Amino acid sequence: MKNIFTILIICILIGCKENPKKETAEKESFSLKGTINGDYSDYIYLNYGNVKDSTKVLNNSFEFNGMVKTPIPGSLNLQGYYTSADIYIENSDILIQADFKTQIQNEIKYNVLKINDIKGSYSARIQNEYKEFYQANQNKENFKSLLYEKLKSFIEENKNHPLSGTILAENALIEPVLTKSELIEIYAKIDTTQQNKEDLEMFKMGIANLDEYGINKPFLKFTLPNSKGKNDDTTSFLGKTTLVDFWASWCRPCRIKHPDLIRLKKKFEKDNFDIVSVSIDDNKKNWIQAIAKDNLTWTNLIDFDKQVYNELGIQGIPFNYLIDENEIVLGINLSIIEIEKIVSEKASR
Known part of the structure; x- marks a missing residue:
């Protein structure tokens, strides 16, 4: 799997003193x-x-x-x-x-x-600077405003560079931190003739999804078969903070994350927290075997024809949504650290 997100971690340009043209x-x-x-x-x-x-x-x-x-x-x-x-x-x-x-x-x-x-x-240098900024600032309370300001300055200096389109696509679809209006404002600064068509399509899809299923929006309602052969729907999320994790048995990065999810479930099991795993496997036997091998004891659903996956506009796995007890989206494609922070804050209220 080529995960678009395994392809570029979203970070921000800082301290760039040289003129790119030089x-x-x-x-x-x-x-x-x-x-x-x-x-x-x-x-x-x-x-x-x-x-x-x-x-x-x-x-x-x-x-x-x-x-x-x-x-x-x-x-x-x-x-x-x-x-x-x-x-x-x-x-x-x-x-x-x-x-x-x-x-x-x-x-x-x-x-x-x-x-x-x-x-x-030059391209490698600005990629590294993005990475360093993101890692240093992603857990700060004012990260959203930092990201907004840095993206604006980066696009101004690199409007012709294809990395600009990639970054905006990632921000809109993979790591949606900024609002729709903020992203559109920044997008207007790039030279779209110099960007990859796939990135531009990803950006448009992400913007559309922010309207439907973005943060603070109601999550998609769906019904899917579970590992016991019965159907489950999203009403089971009601009353709990739920991590909806998309994965597949053949996805190595997904499988690597499972021990962290098990630890997360155990840590917050008394805090009305739950996990629902949604697989996009097309082989039921492989799916069931992977559930058993990875010891996934929570609800497991399978999206055989990827209807839910496609409706949400997901482009790669692993991918997740954190949903509150009223099925409102709290976060999209969060790290384990980010999930722990949000669930801990809710539990302490």
Whole structure:
């Protein structure tokens, strides 16, 4: 699964003193040089736009050369079964340092490339600055206002960069913290001709969902079959603070989160808190086996045809909604820390 959210953590630009044009204005082409720690000597592939280039890794080193009109999202991957490493391609001299390892998943050996450091890339620098800001400020009470101000300044300075569209799409659909009007105001500043169509569509979908099922709005009413073969509907949420967690048996990040959810359920079991897991599996046997293996003792529902998933506009899993006792949305796609904070505050009232 490629989780759009596993693709970019939403953070904010701070302290950017250099003019973005200074880093790329004198370059009409790019060179991408890298070193790989680990025993790998096969081909490495660079993908961006309609281009798929390849070269042999020799003495743990490789190099690509080319030209792009504007910065563009790309990825690096190794031979065979692989996991991709995302990277922006821009006309500059880019140096990367990466690690290689193999990983067994479902009895298949994957070649994993993990980028540890990127130099000479303006795109990588602003991504890192976003990440640092988000991690430092996400739990602050005034994070919403900080995010709003920083996004405005970032878009002003990078209205042509495709990262702007990605960030706004994530804000609207994956991590909706700002209001619809705030997002539309910021969106008006970007150059949409330089953005990825998928990001623009995600933004529009997210804005539409903020009208229907956003924070402080009534949650979607639905009925789905449970693990015992009977139907459950959202009236079961009434009277409880409920985490509605979307997942699937084949989604490794979803499965990794289950121990944290079990701990969360146990911590707040006396505080009128519950969890409802909604799977988008298309194989009932795999779903039932995963429930048993992960010890999910709460209500488990399955959305075979993804009607609920699609109605909510979800683009990737894991994904969650925190609902209050009156089925009003308290938060969307929250971290465990954020869920604990909200439930603790409600329990102390």
